[in-house]
Amino acid sequence: MNAQLTEPKTKPAPAPAGATRHPLAGHALSGAEVVVQVFADEGVEVLFGYSGGAILPVYDAVFRHNATHAGADGREPMPLIVPANEQGAGFMAAGYARASGKVGVAVVTSGPGATNMVTPVRDSMADSIPMVVVCGQVPTGAIGSDAFQEAPISNIMSACAKHVFLVTEPERLEATLRTAFTLARSGRPGPVVVDIPKDVQNAALAFAGEGELPLPGYRARLAAVERGALTDEDCAAFFAALKQARRPLIYAGGGVIAAGAAEALRDFVDAFGLPVTTTLMGLGAFDTTDPLALHMLGMHGTAYANYAVEDCDFLLALGARFDDRVAGLPEAFAPLARFIAQVDIDPAEVGKVKPVQWHHVGPLKRALERLAAYGRAHGVALELGDWHAHVAALKRDHAMNYDRDSALIQPYAVLEEIDRLTGGRAVISTGVGQHQMWAAQYLNFRAPRQWLTSGSMGTMGFGLPAAIGAQFARPDALVIDVDGDASIRMNIGELETVTTYGLPLKVLVLNNVGDGMVRQWQKLFFKGRFMASDKSLHRKDFIKAAEADGFAWARRLERKEDLAATVADFLAFEGPAFLEVMIDPDAGVYPMVGPGASYAQMITGEHIASRSAPVPTDAGPAAMF
């Protein structure tokens, strides 16, 4: 044990044969220049951040790097995108990371700059999104003195981030920053915060060009997880149970996307024919237009997905964590499943909520490839014709539907029209609430990383900055922020960021004059007392706001008969476009499995066929969340 622990504080990464020394190795750089050089070495192509006193040396180093490394066309290698508020920068970095799979990078100042970053960091932790956040800090000697713009970021972020470093020894800066990228990407991804006092940014250093912190505990555990391979016995036990099953189902989560395992999942399904339902975070892990796709399960999942969960006798959970929006009542979740198998990269998720009969901790892509190869080699062929017919009947008989004859504009109709025009290929971000669930339910996602939503934290205001970050990740993609009137208010300052950078993204606001999801719960559980959720006295004219921020295309849709033409115009506009749709304020999100209820108690609403009369839940409002 101790031999492992007495390594030098920074160890050079083993150089591959023939590797060349870093061209800047041995050069004198300031701490700030080291930060920017490590960014460049890590392949960072865009930064998001807001300046301030304690981060000025790094900002200046970014300026100089961009000035000296500009492309022939004058393009900066590492543009720094400035939001209206640091929270915007955090969600831009997260949107970039979610859309690209790369590490998103945000750089902010100390104190309020850093505390404004707490929400995006926690949001990214909860959804396992890789980010590196560099915060300026007051000089080392001033830490703890209640200095101007000082906040205990190491303490605060400790509780929210995958890890936080406070760099007090300048000579460890380079290795620390490089390690932050490794931590953010490896294992279960997450946000890493590096808090850098101003004197460390100004320190005179010799650049090494290599080396990371040893982190013996983390690296040993990571290596064990990554080595984790399925033995023949593991595979045999898995297939022995699967062969017994008549109604096997895959429950795929965001881990499939984080692991880059969507192709392996496709191949596994092609080989054995299991239908797939995904979590909110897993949308896009499996093409939602596939006949075997059941779309989303859970509290607002499709009725057919939830019925399939009720009916399945074998459940394979892939990178999914049985959270309370999926398994609100864990003991009643998948009640007929005699065998639950779970694959996850995080040992802490195995059996955390629901006991499982078989599990594997390791990289998901490799596990799926191994299982598929084993099954094929052993001639596993499942007779799932009846189950496939059952699933097809569920999809037909309990399809998503709504009041198509209403005189009011139904939000579902707007989304169906967008889906028809984009073919399920657009990159979609959302705020949080009803519009988020409608988008999850009514839009198709043909591939991973098209669906960017604050799943676990449920942060209103996520949609607009995340869409901005995504547009930087995918400059040529059609990026649409599907937002609500309340959610977009939270970060509405970022409308100006869209036009400042000339981003062609589309902002859709489904306006139901208030906090629709809160109203839905107040209707159901609080006798319709709409405390604080009605915004009919609010005076904002969203169109004027968008125009004031430079949107050349900003329209309000109020008549149902104009829907198709307006949506088509909106999506076809070449630059930034803003569309506000005045929707039926009473439109609800159905199906709904109430908090703490079982899927058998699902309410499907007036327009989706239910298999049974809804059973009222017995939990009182106080117990619900």
Added chain:
Amino acid sequence: MTMSTAMKHTLSILLQNEAGALVRVAGLFAARGHNIDALSVVATDDPAVSRLTLVVHGDDARLAQILSQTRRLVDVLTVEHTATDEAT
């Protein structure tokens, strides 16, 4: 098993001596709803490593989960469950 909620568990944690490492361990236990009944921190032969001895109570499932969560902390080297005692 029926007695398990009353059991006291002693955990021995080897921790890298980094800024904020102790806060991260204590904060994790607090954030996940565990009261720490006793806590001691001592130096080891390796100046870069401290040993934390920590006593918590809870049932087996809660114990298993907090052990797993502790192993997710980057500064943590090893976590051992060294003793189980009847709570007094």
